[in-house]
Amino acid sequence: MQIVFYSLTILIVSGLLALCLNRFFKPANFIGALGAISGCIVGLISLFIVYNNPASAVLTIPWTVPYGSLSLAMDNLGILFLFLIFIVSALSALYGMESLRCYSGKKNIGSLWLFFNLLIASMVFIVLARNAILFLLAWEMMAISSFFLVVFAGEKKAVAKAGLIYLIATHIGTLFLLVMFGLLGNSSGSFDFSSWKIAPSGFMPSIIFLCALIGFGTKSGFMPMHIWLPETYPAAPNNVAAVLSGVMSKTGIYGLIRILTFLGMPCSWWGYLLIAMGIISGILGILFALAQHDLKRLLAYSSIENIGIISIGMGVGILGMSTHNPVLMVLGFSGSLLHVINHAFFKALLFLGAGAVLDKTQTMEMDVLGGLFKKMPITGISFLIGAAAICGLPPLNGFISEFLIYLAAFKGILGAGSIVFVSLGIIAALALIGAVAVACFTKVFGIIFLGQPRSVLSLEARDPGILMRISMLILAFCCFFIGLAAPFMVNGFAVIIAEVSGTQMMIEYTLAEVIQPLRYIVSGSLLLYGFILLLVFIRWLLLRGRRIESALTWDCGYAKPSPKMQYTASSFAQPIVNFFKGILRTKKHASKINEYFPDSFGFKTETADLFSEKVFNPMLKSVHDLTEKLTWVQHGQLQIYILYILFTLLALFIWKL
Amino acid sequence: MYLKIAQFILILILSPFLFGVINRTKAFFAGRKGSPLLQLYYDIFKLLRKGAVYSTTTSKFFIAGPIVSLSAVLTALLLIPFAGQPALISFDGDIVLFIYLLGLARFFTVLAALDTGSSFEGMGASREVQFAMFVEPALFLSLAVLTRITGQSSLSGIFSNARMSSWVTYDPLIILVLGALFIVFLAENSRIPVDDPNTHLELTMIHEVMVLDHGGVDFAYIMYSAGIKFWLFGTLLVGIFLKGYSCGQVTASVVFILGMILLAVIVGIVESTLARLRLLKVPHFLIVALALAIVALIISMR
Numbered sequence: 004m005q006i007v008f009y010s011l012t013i014l015i016v017s018g019l020l021a022l023c024l025n026r027f028f029k030p031a032n033f034i035g036a037l038g039a040i041s042g043c044i045v046g047l048i049s050l051f052i053v054y055n056n057p058a059s060a061v062l063t064i065p066w067t068v069p070y071g072s073l074s075l076a077m078d079n080l081g082i083l084f085l086f087l088i089f090i091v092s093a094l095s096a097l098y099g100m101e102s103l104r105c106y107s108g109k110k111n112i113g114s115l116w117l118f119f120n121l122l123i124a125s126m127v128f129i130v131l132a133r134n135a136i137l138f139l140l141a142w143e144m145m146a147i148s149s150f151f152l153v154v155f156a157g158e159k160k161a162v163a164k165a166g167l168i169y170l171i172a173t174h175i176g177t178l179f180l181l182v183m184f185g186l187l188g189n190s191s192g193s194f195d196f197s198s199w200k201i202a203p204s205g206f207m208p209s210i211i212f213l214c215a216l217i218g219f220g221t222k223s224g225f226m227p228m229h230i231w232l233p234e235t236y237p238a239a240p241n242n243v244a245a246v247l248s249g250v251m252s253k254t255g256i257y258g259l260i261r262i263l264t265f266l267g268m269p270c271s272w273w274g275y276l277l278i279a280m281g282i283i284s285g286i287l288g289i290l291f292a293l294a295q296h297d298l299k300r301l302l303a304y305s306s307i308e309n310i311g312i313i314s315i316g317m318g319v320g321i322l323g324m325s326t327h328n329p330v331l332m333v334l335g336f337s338g339s340l341l342h343v344i345n346h347a348f349f350k351a352l353l354f355l356g357a358g359a360v361l362d363k364t365q366t367m368e369m370d371v372l373g374g375l376f377k378k379m380p381i382t383g384i385s386f387l388i389g390a391a392a393i394c395g396l397p398p399l400n401g402f403i404s405e406f407l408i409y410l411a412a413f414k415g416i417l418g419a420g421s422i423v424f425v426s427l428g429i430i431a432a433l434a435l436i437g438a439v440a441v442a443c444f445t446k447v448f449g450i451i452f453l454g455q456p457r458s459v460l461s462l463e464a465r466d467p468g469i470l471m472r473i474s475m476l477i478l479a480f481c482c483f484f485i486g487l488a489a490p491f492m493v494n495g496f497a498v499i500i501a502e503v504s505g506t507q508m509m510i511e512y513t514l515a516e517v518i519q520p521l522r523y524i525v526s527g528s529l530l531l532y533g534f535i536l537l538l539v540f541i542r543w544l545l546l547r548g549r550r551i552e553s554a555l556t557w558d559c560g561y562a563k564p565s566p567k568m569q570y571t572a573s574s575f576a577q578p579i580v581n582f583f584k585g586i587l588r589t590k591k592h593a594s595k596i597n598e599y600f601p602d603s604f605g606f607k608t609e610t611a612d613l614f615s616e617k618v619f620n621p622m623l624k625s626v627h628d629l630t631e632k633l634t635w636v637q638h639g640q641l642q643i644y645i646l647y648i649l650f651t652l653l654a655l656f657i658w659k660l
Numbered sequence: 661m662y663l664k665i666a667q668f669i670l671i672l673i674l675s676p677f678l679f680g681v682i683n684r685t686k687a688f689f690a691g692r693k694g695s696p697l698l699q700l701y702y703d704i705f706k707l708l709r710k711g712a713v714y715s716t717t718t719s720k721f722f723i724a725g726p727i728v729s730l731s732a733v734l735t736a737l738l739l740i741p742f743a744g745q746p747a748l749i750s751f752d753g754d755i756v757l758f759i760y761l762l763g764l765a766r767f768f769t770v771l772a773a774l775d776t777g778s779s780f781e782g783m784g785a786s787r788e789v790q791f792a793m794f795v796e797p798a799l800f801l802s803l804a805v806l807t808r809i810t811g812q813s814s815l816s817g818i819f820s821n822a823r824m825s826s827w828v829t830y831d832p833l834i835i836l837v838l839g840a841l842f843i844v845f846l847a848e849n850s851r852i853p854v855d856d857p858n859t860h861l862e863l864t865m866i867h868e869v870m871v872l873d874h875g876g877v878d879f880a881y882i883m884y885s886a887g888i889k890f891w892l893f894g895t896l897l898v899g900i901f902l903k904g905y906s907c908g909q910v911t912a913s914v915v916f917i918l919g920m921i922l923l924a925v926i927v928g929i930v931e932s933t934l935a936r937l938r939l940l941k942v943p944h945f946l947i948v949a950l951a952l953a954i955v956a957l958i959i960s961m962r
Contacts, residue, residue: 410813535727557715
């Protein structure tokens with residue numbers, strides 16, 4: 004356990020050192036990244052040690068902060084999340100060491116590495132903390148350091164706006180967490196997690212759960228609380244966006260699961276609520292993703308979709324717990340946990356791939372890119388694997404986690420009562436999400452990487468350097484590997500599910516039953532690979548020695564097809580976007596044609612966020628209008644303010660009389 | 661086990677035959693003599709003997725399209741029961757793997773189409789993913805109804821030969837599911853009224869336009885996977901009819917194959933008597949499938 008402190012020390016010291024070296028770009032960049040990577044590696048070693056020797060997993064150090072105690076612990080749930088934090092952060096740091104060179108001479112790279120390393124350290128502290136004060140401090144640390152990372156790149160107004168929205172949203176979330184910890188602490192008289200094992204009774208657990216859902220859900224990006232996310236991820240530097248989406252959003256999921264362990268037996272409506280929110284986040288998230296033109300915004304919306312899937316799984320797990328149905332509980336929680344892992348890997352991979360494209364072409368606008376697969380094959384292949392994995396296609400990792408949730412739903416429809424209805428909703432929602440995700444990511448990969456370059460921007464592109472390539476390839480390999488190693492991983496979830504549910508409730512037995520289908524899936528995947536190899540071999544055998552020619556793409560006899568004639572991202576997505584126009588409210592701007600031979604014609608579509616436009620902006624505006632009415636109180640004259648103080652004092656005196 | 665592998669190989673050999681049956685039926689309605697029953701075999705073998713021509717626009721990815729699609733369809737075939745016999749691979753929830761393997765095939769076909777940079781193929785790809793948005797949920801929900809009726813969440817379980825006395829009592833449900841699955845079947849196999857397999861160069865088509873630029877061995881793979889896909893979805897329909905029909909295994913196999921041939925004839929009749937829908941109407945047609953499945957679900961929940 005103490006070893007994890009070495010990791011934290013390395014992170015913080017190297018961050019400070021990078022800050023001191025701010026003036027020299029190269030050493031600062033090198034030390035910062037190296038510190039992050041070595042800190043994460045030491046952290047991984049500590050996980051390994053604690054995993055093998057659970058006795059060393061608890062640590063309490065006296066602390067003078069009131070109500071606080073520096074009590075840390077590492078259980079299996081924590082180890083899972085720490086593992087993700089360390090791996091994804093290390094790979095993002097490795098990637099950043101190269102990709103951040105574009106800021107050379109423009110920005111103070113030292114400060115970026117300081118906040119990057121602080122972000123990792125604070126996430127680690129969040130998972131380790133076993134005291135509410137400590138947890139909140141780490142939570143705030145994470146919010147602040149990620150805020151500085153988001154605004155790092157920004158001269159642009161959009162970046163500053165994104166930072167502001169993020170800062171406000173995250174603090175509204177923290178507000179609910181404060182209330183939640185207050186309620187929990189008040190009912191047991193201590194802020195140590197260990198004293199919260201006895202759940203308060205009555206309405207209290209439900210109120211605490213709702214606060215946790217809003218507070219942690221804001222960080223994860225559940226649908227009505229997501230509005231900061233599509234602004235923030237695109238604004239952040241690429242390797243930072245990978246960490247934010249890959250692991251920082253998962254700390255919200257961690258928090259929610261952790262709080263569940265204090266609340267005892269959950270009510271079944273919590274499960275229904277989580278499932279409903281998951282379905283809304285999933286469907287709307289992927290639809291809005293499809294309508295985007297900016298790759299990073301698209302990935303941000305797709306994060307919301309995936310958080311939705313995680314939430315559906317958690318909801319099913321809670322439902323299983325509250326209705327004493329071990330099959331639903333095990334399938335729901337294991338699907339949800341596996342999707343947390345999977346999403347961390349493939350979303351980080353996609354953000355890193357997007358970063359490589361941005362680095363070489365200077366744009367994220369899909370409609371001006373094209374044909375990059377020929378120019379950057381390594382980036383292309385890794386991105387393809389990430390795209391197929393995020394669509395949940397076999398034989399990659401995304402399929403396994405979605406399968407577990409599907410299987411829970413298929414078990415659910417055999418039951419009776421409202422579970423049948425909910426299960427059908429889950430099946431229909433996941434099917435729709437899956438189909439739209441395929442549309443969304445074929446659009447992304449097809450438009451950006453395939454076809455012909457649509458503008459000069461893509462002409463000069465080439466694969467990035469070795470560090471960026473390695474980090475992308477490792478993540479792509481993870482997507483492959485988890486697809487095949489899933490039965491073993493899910494087996495390992497038994498202890499975590501037991502920790503979360505607080506019962507043994509036939510977990511081992513049910514898991515064994517669950518793993519059986521996974522084994523078949525793995526054998527199916529292996530057969531799929533076998534078929535692919537066989538067909539490649541047959542093709543090679545047949546084409547050996549035959550003539551292979553090249554010609555123009557067949558365009559019905561048209562001899563001069565130009566890149567401009569290709570389908571664009573907008574036209575590809577148009578049928579679905581149009582079908583859902585009631586929800587997406589895509590705005591079209593077209594310039595009018597008045598002459599017979601117009602010189603130019605412009606057409607633009609944009610899809611603003613439904614909740615920002617229709618809920619939050621009007622709400623904030625009405626608050627603003629309301630407060631506007633109170634401006635007469637403020638005159639800016641000192642005398643009147645002193646008068647206010649006088650009146651207040653007087654009122655207090657009278658009240659005390 | 662050996663018997664199952666023999667059955668698998670039998671399907672591999674038989675499935676292109678059904679296209680011949682469809683074309684003969686259509687020829688009968690049109691008063692033509694029609695192409696030989698084994699035409700698809702001839703086409704595939706001819707293509708396998710050809711060299712290759714690739715567009716200068718395409719990348720290496722283009723080759724992967726047909727290979728992965730055919731592999732995915734073949735793997736899906738491993739999950740499909742034959743004549744009431746359990747499939748080679750069968751487990752709880754294999755329905756999900758089945759549908760997602762077809763999704764994998766779609767993913768690669770669509771991307772290979774986009775790789776050509778042709779706006780025709782882009783159009784086809786765009787329509788394919790749009791229609792999948794209706795077809796996939798309809799297929800999932802139809803199979804969910806069957807799961808609810810039979811208590812089995814694997815394809816082999818649902819279509820097993822075991823006689824179900826309650827099968828008859830679910831009649832109205834079965835008819836609704838059959839309707840939904842038939843629409844899904846027509847859409848997934850790009851048949852009229854959703855798509856027209858005969859038009860190669862018109863704007864209303866979907867699947868055919870996506871594979872315009874493939875040739876030689878690659879195109880042989882694509883045609884063969886179309887044949888297998890027809891078998892996959894046909895099995896779902898014929899399987900519902902023949903469920904509970906228990907007799908000797910040889911008889912059952914023969915009856916099953918006859919059922920598939922009959923289905924091909926029905927498709928031929930549909931293609932000869934119906935016109936293709938206007939493209940904008942196709943989603944309405946597909947939503948009918950979704951609606952049928954949902955109605956069946958509501959009834960099954962009583």
